Amino acid sequence: DSGVTQTPKHLITATGQRVTLRCSPRSGDLSVYWYQQSLDQGLQFLIQYYNGEERAKGNILERFSAQQFPDLHSELNLSSLELGDSALYFCASGDRGGELFFGEGSRLTVL
């Protein structure tokens, strides 16, 4: 158990819809990272937050947005969903030199 909690574990929705993925970091971690893993691919970095502030941005689409709340949990919002957005979305936390602890992921299927 990494200590990082992601909900929901599975989500099925239709094209054009909007979904919200939620992440609670490990106790004491201020950083939250979001990654996208498409089928049989590596993990693509989307965005990082540190103590409520956006710290780094990767290849995140404009249709996607994220935020980190005062209690340090984070949400990733995906809108105007397309078939190609189907993927496993990971949240990770960790403040020690890149050592990240990953949640179990949220599997999104867009039909």
Next chain:
Amino acid sequence: AQTVTQSQPEMSVQEAETVTLSCTYDTSENNYYLFWYKQPPSRQMILVIRQEAYKQQNATENRFSVNFQKAAKSFSLKISDSQLGDTAMYFCAPYYGGSQGNLIFGKGTKLSVKP
């Protein structure tokens, strides 16, 4: 752009034997960290081993060890006495900090351990 290359998309090894997974990366940074993560069929991302670039000594964690060649920008993972539970995707991931403060993952190597 920082790149990570894992040149072996798939590998297989017999149980109890040794296998080495390769990784090269490209950076102009001097201080950074390197990681190997494992992703079994459950899809959970599990940290295998960590190496600080300023350390010359190669990291070791039980049956897992690395061969870190800083000048060559090479970071290979050796798995000794392979076990069936080692079957997984393995990802090499440098971490540079600062504005690049995130792990950059390679495409992965799919390792199958055969009985």
